[in-house]
Amino acid sequence: MSPPVDPHVPRSESPDAPEARVHFRRTFVRVMSVQVTALVLLWWLQLRYTH
Amino acid sequence: MHWLNWAIVVVYLVYVVIDGIRLSKGTKGIEGYFLANRSLPWWAVGLSVMATQLSAVTMIGTTGQGATDGMRFVQFYFGLPLAMVILGVTLVPFLHGAKVFTAYEYLEKRFDAKTRSLTSLLFLVSRGMSCGTIIAAPAVVFSAIFGWPISWCVALIGVPTVIYTMIGGVQAVTWADVKQMFIIVGALVAIVIVLILKLPVSTDTALRIAGAAGRMQTFDFSFDLTKTYTFWSGILGGTFLMLSYFGTDQSQVQRYLTARSVPEARSSLLMSAYWKIPLQALILLIGIMVFVFYLFQAPPMLWNPAHERRVRTADSSAYNALQSRYSEALDARRQAALHIGDPSSASHSAGAPNALDVFRATDVVVSAVRDEALKSAEQVTGEPSRDVNYIMPRFVLEQLPLGLAGIFIAAVMAAAMSSIAAELNSLSTATVIDFYRRWAKPEASDAHYLAVSKAATGVWGIFACVVATYAATLGSLIEVVNRFGSFFYGSILGVFILAMIPRARAAGAFFGMLAGMGAVAAVTFGIPSVSFLWHNLVGAVMVVTVGLLLSAVGGRVAGRT
Numbered sequence: 001m002s003p004p005v006d007p008h009v010p011r012s013e014s015p016d017a018p019e020a021r022v023h024f025r026r027t028f029v030r031v032m033s034v035q036v037t038a039l040v041l042l043w044w045l046q047l048r049y050t051h
Numbered sequence: 052m053h054w055l056n057w058a059i060v061v062v063y064l065v066y067v068v069i070d071g072i073r074l075s076k077g078t079k080g081i082e083g084y085f086l087a088n089r090s091l092p093w094w095a096v097g098l099s100v101m102a103t104q105l106s107a108v109t110m111i112g113t114t115g116q117g118a119t120d121g122m123r124f125v126q127f128y129f130g131l132p133l134a135m136v137i138l139g140v141t142l143v144p145f146l147h148g149a150k151v152f153t154a155y156e157y158l159e160k161r162f163d164a165k166t167r168s169l170t171s172l173l174f175l176v177s178r179g180m181s182c183g184t185i186i187a188a189p190a191v192v193f194s195a196i197f198g199w200p201i202s203w204c205v206a207l208i209g210v211p212t213v214i215y216t217m218i219g220g221v222q223a224v225t226w227a228d229v230k231q232m233f234i235i236v237g238a239l240v241a242i243v244i245v246l247i248l249k250l251p252v253s254t255d256t257a258l259r260i261a262g263a264a265g266r267m268q269t270f271d272f273s274f275d276l277t278k279t280y281t282f283w284s285g286i287l288g289g290t291f292l293m294l295s296y297f298g299t300d301q302s303q304v305q306r307y308l309t310a311r312s313v314p315e316a317r318s319s320l321l322m323s324a325y326w327k328i329p330l331q332a333l334i335l336l337i338g339i340m341v342f343v344f345y346l347f348q349a350p351p352m353l354w355n356p357a358h359e360r361r362v363r364t365a366d367s368s369a370y371n372a373l374q375s376r377y378s379e380a381l382d383a384r385r386q387a388a389l390h391i392g393d394p395s396s397a398s399h400s401a402g403a404p405n406a407l408d409v410f411r412a413t414d415v416v417v418s419a420v421r422d423e424a425l426k427s428a429e430q431v432t433g434e435p436s437r438d439v440n441y442i443m444p445r446f447v448l449e450q451l452p453l454g455l456a457g458i459f460i461a462a463v464m465a466a467a468m469s470s471i472a473a474e475l476n477s478l479s480t481a482t483v484i485d486f487y488r489r490w491a492k493p494e495a496s497d498a499h500y501l502a503v504s505k506a507a508t509g510v511w512g513i514f515a516c517v518v519a520t521y522a523a524t525l526g527s528l529i530e531v532v533n534r535f536g537s538f539f540y541g542s543i544l545g546v547f548i549l550a551m552i553p554r555a556r557a558a559g560a561f562f563g564m565l566a567g568m569g570a571v572a573a574v575t576f577g578i579p580s581v582s583f584l585w586h587n588l589v590g591a592v593m594v595v596t597v598g599l600l601l602s603a604v605g606g607r608v609a610g611r612t
Contacts, residue, residue, distance in 0.1 A: 034132070035129075046122075046269045
């Protein structure tokens with residue numbers, strides 16, 4: 001038997017809604033793209049200037 | 052400092068206070084005072100989140116760290132973007148949707164009153180003390196540079212902040228943060244431009260020299276749990292640290308609770324996800340450029356002018372002997388640095404030692420002499436030198452053109468004030484909502500709670516100023532409190548993770564939190580030794596594991612009876 005769900009626990013706004021999933025995926029890809037670009041740039045600076 | 056620079060600082064301080072009072076006119080009731088009636092646009096909240104994280108320590112200490120240690124420190128922030136995305140889909144909708152004033156209030160709705168009160172109390176103790184240290188850091192530097200008593204410097208930063216935070220509430224704090232963020236970024240960009248113009252070599256050569264001195268080394272891929280700044284500690288430990296800080300610390304949570312909606316709250320956090328790493332890299336790069344600048348212009352042996360005076364007075368002949376060795380080492384290093392940028396130099400000919408190797412050898416000699424000076428400063432003064440914090444202020448005051456030094460000092464104050472204001476506002480919120488309204492006076496008018504909230508902000512402001520004034524003498528106590536604070540950061544995150552798991556029970560959360568704090572205390576004191584960036588991960592995992600086990604056992608016992 002599954003445990004009772006606490007009525008005080010607020011549900012996140014429809015986490016399973018398809019548009020929420022699409023929005024999250026898009027945001028995640030954007031943020032990670034910027035993150036990877038920043039890391040690649042720092043890596044390039046290190047390679048170019050550290051001997 | 053020139054009167055024009057002081058005029059800029061005074062105009063800034065007066066403007067911040069007047070603007071805070073002007074914004075207070077729209078604040079009626081505690082919902083407006085603490086949460087701006089949940090009406091703020093995402094970009095203002097996002098800038099406020101970023102300004103709160105940028106303290107005076109960032110402006111002074113991080114640039115100094117860039118000058119002495121290079122880019123390594125940026126690894127600390129590698130986990131931040133991922134943490135922001137995770138929070139955007141987990142805690143932000145829960146907390147915003149629960150319509151709470153404090154993150155801890157939500158824990159009572161989910162678990163029980165004792166879990167709420169304990170987490171809120173831990174927040175009050177650690178943040179109350181850390182607020183004092185945030186004021187103390189720039190105050191100590193200003194005191195040494197300008198020769199003023201420390202209490203004046205504390206008052207200069209603390210009093211205007213307390214006034215506008217107390218009167219204006221979160222509206223004043225957020226909109227002041229927005230303006231302060233523009234001042235901070237403007238000052239940083241102006242310094243970059245001045246540095247590029249002042250360097251006697253091209254930017255490319257400057258970076259090559261910095262690279263030769265090891266300052267451009269960003270990544271450390273070694274998996275060593277005792278090392279603080281590595282790629283892995285940043286990505287894994289850093290993610291949990293940022294989840295704890297942005298997800299459970301009221302000073303941050305309260306920023307995004309003021310947003311109009313959940314999507315706007317998410318967007319405000321994503322602003323940090325996009326900009327934090329580039330901004331920190333820029334700040335460290337400024338420090339690196341300052342290091343290169345002082346290769347061509349003789350830097351002081353000790354950057355802290357107060358320590359320099361005391362060491363010189365204590366034993367002038369020994370100091371002068373050290374100074375002359377330092378000057379010789381600097382000359383040799385300057386010549387070596389010039390050869391790196393000069394293709395026609397003799398060192399580029401066949402058989403001559405490599406210019407970069409020569410430069411590295413001379414840099415080692417300079418560092419060795421400076422280490423001797425730092426040791427004698429610590430012996431004479433009996434204080435840790437923290438000399439790195441004086442590099443940027445002295446560069447600014449001695450090298451920047453008229454007016455820009457004033458803008459930088461105003462930016463340092465802006466950075467300090469934005470952090471202090473957010474903390475005072477959140478301390479007042481937790482005091483009134485989690486203790487006064489919850490335990491002392493549950494029924495009263497909104498006007499009564501508003502008056503108590505303003506008084507609480509004022510009391511916390513005075514407390515922070517007193518702690519800051521005696522920070523030097525309270526040094527070890529503050530360190531103990533800060534260390535104590537790190538015990539429960541990850542543990543509180545663990546409790547919030549449990550809150551999102553339906554099968555978790557109140558007893559599991561409470562005792563899980565105690566177990567998490569115990570585990571972090573163990574690794575802090577070296578059983579086994581683990582660097583602080585990993586502590587939050589240890590705490591959170593322990594709380595969730597123990598919390599779920601106890602909840603399962605409790606559930607079975609309840610099922611049998």
